[in-house]
Each structure stands twice: as C-alpha cells, then as structure tokens.
Amino acid sequence: MTKKKIAVGIDIGGTNTVFGFVDRDGNILGEDRLRTNHYDEVEVFIAALYEKIMVISHKITEPVELIGFGIGAPMGNINKGTIEHAAGLPWKGIIPLAEIFKRHTPLPVMVTNDANAAAVGEMIYGGARGMKNFVVITLGTGLGSGFVIDGKLVYGHDGFAGELGHTAIRPGPSNRDCGCGRKGCLETYVSATGLKRSLLKIMADSIQPSELRKYSFDELDAELIHEAAKRGDPLARRAFEHTGRMLGFKLADVVAHTNPEAIFLFGGLALAKDLIFEPAKEFMEENLLSIYRDKVKLLPSELSTQNAAVLGSSSLIWSLEES
Amino acid sequence: MTKKKIAVGIDIGGTNTVFGFVDRDGNILGEDRLRTNHYDEVEVFIAALYEKIMVISHKITEPVELIGFGIGAPMGNINKGTIEHAAGLPWKGIIPLAEIFKRHTPLPVMVTNDANAAAVGEMIYGGARGMKNFVVITLGTGLGSGFVIDGKLVYGHDGFAGELGHTAIRPGPSNRDCGCGRKGCLETYVSATGLKRSLLKIMADSIQPSELRKYSFDELDAELIHEAAKRGDPLARRAFEHTGRMLGFKLADVVAHTNPEAIFLFGGLALAKDLIFEPAKEFMEENLLSIYRDKVKLLPSELSTQNAAVLGSSSLIWSLEES
Numbered sequence: 334m335t336k337k338k339i340a341v342g343i344d345i346g347g348t349n350t351v352f353g354f355v356d357r358d359g360n361i362l363g364e365d366r367l368r369t370n371h372y373d374e375v376e377v378f379i380a381a382l383y384e385k386i387m388v389i390s391h392k393i394t395e396p397v398e399l400i401g402f403g404i405g406a407p408m409g410n411i412n413k414g415t416i417e418h419a420a421g422l423p424w425k426g427i428i429p430l431a432e433i434f435k436r437h438t439p440l441p442v443m444v445t446n447d448a449n450a451a452a453v454g455e456m457i458y459g460g461a462r463g464m465k466n467f468v469v470i471t472l473g474t475g476l477g478s479g480f481v482i483d484g485k486l487v488y489g490h491d492g493f494a495g496e497l498g499h500t501a502i503r504p505g506p507s508n509r510d511c512g513c514g515r516k517g518c519l520e521t522y523v524s525a526t527g528l529k530r531s532l533l534k535i536m537a538d539s540i541q542p543s544e545l546r547k548y549s550f551d552e553l554d555a556e557l558i559h560e561a562a563k564r565g566d567p568l569a570r571r572a573f574e575h576t577g578r579m580l581g582f583k584l585a586d587v588v589a590h591t592n593p594e595a596i597f598l599f600g601g602l603a604l605a606k607d608l609i610f611e612p613a614k615e616f617m618e619e620n621l622l623s624i625y626r627d628k629v630k631l632l633p634s635e636l637s638t639q640n641a642a643v644l645g646s647s648s649l650i651w652s653l654e655e656s
Numbered sequence: 657m658t659k660k661k662i663a664v665g666i667d668i669g670g671t672n673t674v675f676g677f678v679d680r681d682g683n684i685l686g687e688d689r690l691r692t693n694h695y696d697e698v699e700v701f702i703a704a705l706y707e708k709i710m711v712i713s714h715k716i717t718e719p720v721e722l723i724g725f726g727i728g729a730p731m732g733n734i735n736k737g738t739i740e741h742a743a744g745l746p747w748k749g750i751i752p753l754a755e756i757f758k759r760h761t762p763l764p765v766m767v768t769n770d771a772n773a774a775a776v777g778e779m780i781y782g783g784a785r786g787m788k789n790f791v792v793i794t795l796g797t798g799l800g801s802g803f804v805i806d807g808k809l810v811y812g813h814d815g816f817a818g819e820l821g822h823t824a825i826r827p828g829p830s831n832r833d834c835g836c837g838r839k840g841c842l843e844t845y846v847s848a849t850g851l852k853r854s855l856l857k858i859m860a861d862s863i864q865p866s867e868l869r870k871y872s873f874d875e876l877d878a879e880l881i882h883e884a885a886k887r888g889d890p891l892a893r894r895a896f897e898h899t900g901r902m903l904g905f906k907l908a909d910v911v912a913h914t915n916p917e918a919i920f921l922f923g924g925l926a927l928a929k930d931l932i933f934e935p936a937k938e939f940m941e942e943n944l945l946s947i948y949r950d951k952v953k954l955l956p957s958e959l960s961t962q963n964a965a966v967l968g969s970s971s972l973i974w975s976l977e978e979s
Contacts, residue, residue, distance in 0.1 A: 408947070417947065418946075418947075465813070466812060466813040480913065480914070482805055482810055483808065483810075483811075485806065487805055487806075487914060487915075488806075488915075489789060489914055489915020489916065490788070490789040490915055490916055490917035490951075490952075491915055491947070491948070491951060492915070493915045493947050493948065494913065494914050494915035495912075495913065495914075495915075496912045496915075496945050496947070496948075497912055497913070499912060499945040500908065500909045500912045500913075500943075501905070501908070501909075501943050502826075502827060503825075503826035503827065504825060504826065504901070504902065504905040504939075513945055513946065514946070515943075515945075578827065579827065582824070582827040585823065585824070586823045586824075586909060586913075587913070589818075589819045589820055589822060589823045590803070590817065590818065590820070590823075590909075590910070590913045590914070591803070591810060591812055591817050591818075591913070591914075592810075592811075592812020592813055592814055592815070592816045592817035592818075592819075593812065593813055594813035616827075620823075620824050620827075620838075622819050622822040622836055622838075623741075623836065623837070624731070624740065624741075624814070624816050624819070625814070625816065625819075628813075628814060629813075
C-alpha cells in the first residue's frame with residue numbers, strides 16, 4: 334500500500350507556535366501548538382517542538398510518509414535558513430533555525446517569512462494554482478508581501494525580497510512613525526494599525542458624529558472599525574477608503590516592477606471586502622500606465638485565514654518537491 | 657575550422673535603426689544603420705533592414721555562424737515578439753515584429769524594449785557578469801528599467817515588467833505632466849528632461865545667479881547642465897541633487913521589491929557620475945529598511961554608451977543560447 338505524502342507546516346509567532354501535518358490537497362491531518370515565549374533558548378524550543386510534532390505524528394492513523402518541514406517565522410531568511418533580528422521573538426540576533434532543526438531530522442527543512450509562505454501557499458493550495466506571476470500582500474498588524482515570478486518565489490540576493498510594508502509612501506518628511514525606526518512606511522497606513530491611525534486623524538479633522546468616538550485608541554481595532562463601516566459610520570468608511578487608496582497607490586508600483594497576473598490580499602483587512610478592495614482597485618488603476626490597465630486581477634486570498642500560516646509553511650516543502 | 661558564432665543586435669529608434677554583428681565577447685564585427693522614419697510600411701522596413709544586414713554580413717571576412725537576431729524597440733514585448741502602440745515609431749497599433757522578421761530567416765528572433773536589452777547586455781557583456789539578481793535603470797529622454805531575477809530577465813505576465821519610469825513619485829495631485837498622459841511619473845523627475853524641468857523650477861524659486869539663466873528651455877539639455885554643475889554652478893548642482901534624490905527614493909522601493917545585489921545606472925545622466933550617484937545613494941540608503949542597508953551596490957553600467965543598444969539587443973540571443 335502506498336503511503337500518503339505529508340509535509341509539516343510550522344508557524345512561529347511571538348506568543349504561540351502552531352504546526353500541522355498537511356497533505357498535497359491542503360488537508361490537515363493533525364495539529365498542535367506550543368508557547369514560543371516559554372523558551373529562552375532556541376535549541377530547547379526546537380527540541381520541545383520536534384518532540385511535540387512526533388507525538389502528534391503517532392496519532393495519525395493512516396499510513397503516511399513525512400517529506401519535510403516548512404517553517405514560517407518573522408524575518409525568516411529562505412536563502413540561509415535563519416531568522417535575523419526578529420523583534421517579536423525571544424531569541425536575539427541571527428538564529429540558524431534550519432541548522433538547529435536539522436539536528437533532529439535528515440528531511441528537508443525550509444525557513445521563510447510569513448508573507449513568502451502565504452505566497453507559496455496560495456500557489457500550492459489556493460487561488461494562484463496554475464499562475465506563474467503573482468503577488469500576495471498580507472495585511473495584519475503590519476504589511477508583508479511575497480512575489481512569485483515564473484512559478485518561483487523571489488528570494489532576492491540576500492533572501493529578503495518583498496518587504497513592501499517598508500516602502501515609503503512619499504519622498505521627504507512624513508508624520509507617521511514606523512516600528513522599523515523610520516517614518517511614512519506603507520504599513521503605517523495599510524495594516525490593522527494603519528487603519529486605526531487613519532481613523533484617528535480623520536476623527537480629529539472631522540466634526541461628523543461617529544459611534545467610534547467613544548473608544549480609546551487602545552480599545553479600537555480593525556474589527557470594530559469594520560463593523561462600524563458596515564453600519565454606515567462615515568468616519569469608519571473614510572478610514573477604509575484612505576487605507577485602500579494608499580494600498581492601491583503602491584500596488585500600481587508593484588505592477589510596474591513585475592507585471593503580475595494577479596495580486597492577492599490576505600489577512601484581517603482583506604475580510605472587509607469591498608471596503609478595502611474598491612478603493613484599492615480604483616487607485617491602483619488610476620496610477621497604472623495604460624499598457625497595464627484593466628489587466629491585473631485584485632483578488633482575496635483563497636487560503637482560509639485560520640489555517641493559512643500552517644498551510645503556507647507546509648507548501649514550501651511541496652514547492653521543493655515539485656520544482 | 658570551427659566558425660565563430662555571432663548574433664545580430666538591432667536597435668529600432670524613432671529616427672534611425674542601427675544594427676551590428678556581435679560575438680560572445682561583445683566585439684562588433686560589422687555594423688550599419690538605416691532611417692526608420694523613411695518607411696511607412698513595417699513590412700517594407702523589415703525587408704530593407706534584412707537586406708542591409710545581409711550586405712554587411714558578406715563583408716565579414718572571418719568564418720562566422722549567425723545564431724539569431726535580437727531586436728530592441730520602444731514598447732517591445734518579449735512574450736509576444738510585438739511592439740505595441742510605440743508613440744515614437746511610424747507604425748501604429750500592435751506590430752508583430754518577430755513574425756514579420758521571421759519571414760526572412762529560420763533563426764531565432766527576439767524582441768524586447770531598450771531597457772530590458774540593456775539589462776541582458778549588462779549580464780552578458782558588462783558589470784553584471786556572474787550576477788543573478790540585479791536591475792538596470794536607463795536614463796535618457798525618459799527612464800526605463802530591466803529586472804534580472806535568478807539569472808533571468810523578468811518578463812511579467814503580459815511581457816511588460818519593469819516600467820519604473822511610470823511609477824508615481826507620491827500619491828495624490830502632482831504638478832508635472834508626463835508624456836504617458838498622467839502626472840508625477842518618476843521620469844518627469846529622473847531623466848534628461850526631468851533634470852531640465854527641475855532646473856527651471858529651482859531657477860524660478862532662487863535669486864542666485866547662474867550661467868544657465870541665459871538659456872531658453874528649448875536650448876537647455878542635460879549636457880549643458882552637467883557642464884555648468886562641474887564648473888560649480890549652484891542651480892545646476894541643486895538640479896542634479898534633486899534628480900538624484902528622487903531616483904534614490906524610488907530605488908529604495910526597487911530594493912524592497914526584489915532585493916537585488918546591484919543596481920546599474922545607464923545612459924546620459926549616469927555619465928554625470930557623483931553628481932547623480934551621490935544623492936541617489938544617500939537617499940536610497942535613507943529610505944531602506946535596516947536589513948537592506950549598505951548591501952546593495954549602485955554602479956555605473958559597463959556597457960559603452962555608443963554601442964550599448966546593439967550590444968543589448970544581441971545579448972538576447974546569447975542569453976537564449978545559454979539558458
């Protein structure tokens with residue numbers, strides 16, 4: 334009897350690390366999690382993670398063949414298998430993650446960042462199946478991006494291609510501080526946090542009433558603003574429109590760089606559908622050279638938000654298998 | 657006796673078309689030109705061009721083997737072998753250039769735009785030999801760009817990747833009209849014409865004396881401004897600085913998209929050396945996320961400006977041969 338091939342997808346976050354066993358069709362055969370921030374030593378963390386993965390593997394009843402481990406982590410470098418100066422993780426400096434993991438297994442281990450994993454996941458399991466040239470933009474607390482050109486994830490010379498979140502919205506002085514230490518980065522406008530910041534500015538300038546005026550900055554989140562916008566709150570709608578326009582402006586640059594077939598939006602903000610897609614599409618088209626106009630699809634990701642991180646990480650192994 | 661392989665490089669411009677026979681080392685064994693704008697019919701033009709190429713080929717004394725024809729032309733589409741709505745050429749609409757050319761020869765015929773040809777030329781004959789990830793920016797009347805990722809020219813889904821000249825410098829209203837019908841495109845700032853436009857604005861705002869105040873807009877060109885800047889003319893120097901900064905700002909975006917090893921500047925403005933490289937480098941670094949800083953080389957093209965168009969076009973055939 335032939336065994337079913339499965340890849341392990343691991344997503345390392347600042348608080349939790351989740352993993353799952355994934356088959357080629359994106360079915361998850363087993364999954365679990367552990368607390369990232371309980372481990373001061375990365376070697377101890379990896380040992381505990383590997384053990385937990387093995388425990389779950391023994392609970393899978395059908396006959397399977399494990400083919401590798403794909404890991405998504407902040408500042409994951411696909412060229413070197415490292416994570417480098419990831420602000421949100423307990424381990425500082427440059428961590429040779431793949432190397433440490435390989436002490437436990439002879440199978441392939443691949444490391445990349447969440448956005449690159451999402452891009453490969455979209456190609457293997459999602460809406461980009463069959464596409465050769467596309468881009469995935471992940472909209473969470475920040476903004477990430479992964480580029481696929483000619484069927485392959487773009488690594489770049491140093492393994493850090495696709496940091497669109499940290500391109501500046503305009504030259505010269507900008508007001509919004511970015512977590513990266515600079516000002517005016519795209520993710521200070523286009524992200525859950527960026528949406529909230531835009532709402533506050535609009536609220537400050539406007540005298541229109543809004544149900545959101547009763548919330549503090551700390552209380553506000555993208556979901557509250559989304560709910561208010563759905564009920565027609567004018568300030569919430571304007572915050573979404575501004576966010577969408579800033580996104581669309583930079584998506585036009587993405588098109589001029591790599592001329593993709595489609596751009597996928599993934600993550601919390603993308604769930605706001607037309608509220609974000611309409612202004613983004615409109616402003617992207619407005620900023621495109623005529624040869625590109627009405628050609629590039631702007632689409633929601635087809636990966637379910639719930640499992641996307643594990644799916645994306647596992648897809649690295651499938652793409653290795655099929656390249 | 658083994659014959660030496662040679663590729664024909666053809667550069668179609670609005671006024672003249674130049675071509676040359678080029679060996680793998682970039683030596684030109686024979687060349688000639690004809691007037692593009694004497695031909696209303698593209699078929700007649702191609703027939704005349706092919707005949708002229710054959711005339712020159714018979715004058716080459718050493719034994720050679722012709723391996724193909726590379727053509728650089730405005731709006732050349734490498735996916736389809738067409739030129740599409742090229743404003744500067746006598747033939748309108750979508751012209752199936754490769755198809756028409758192939759009526760005369762069974763050898764490979766490749767078509768692309770000047771900037772893509774310059775990028776492949778840099779890889780085959782120039783400073784990018786051995787590099788896998790780099791970008792070439794061509795600075796002439798306008799601004800073009802060609803991207804190489806993983807050793808291959810980026811075509812894009814529609815064959816039009818790399819139109820950086822038509823990315824906007826900022827969101828929202830901008831003053832400078834672009835020939836493409838929009839406003840605020842990068843090439844309205846960063847090009848020979850952009851430099852002249854910036855000089856005029858600086859001249860209008862400043863009361864400093866300048867030797868350039870005696871020239872009309874029509875009389876001014878990049879060379880005059882370059883000469884004045886070399887002599888220390890303060891307005892000319894400020895015009896170069898502004899041009900370099902706008903370029904550097906967008907080069908930071910290029911890095912965030914594709915994380916190249918190097919960016920090459922090619923064409924007239926690049927000859928101004930430090931006048932353009934210094935502000936471009938400074939503003940690029942200022943706009944880079946820390947993971948990219950002090951890593952990306954900003955270099956002058958190593959293709960001689962005189963033969964670059966023919967070299968670039970011919971290199972398409974060598975890259976085909978070696979892929």
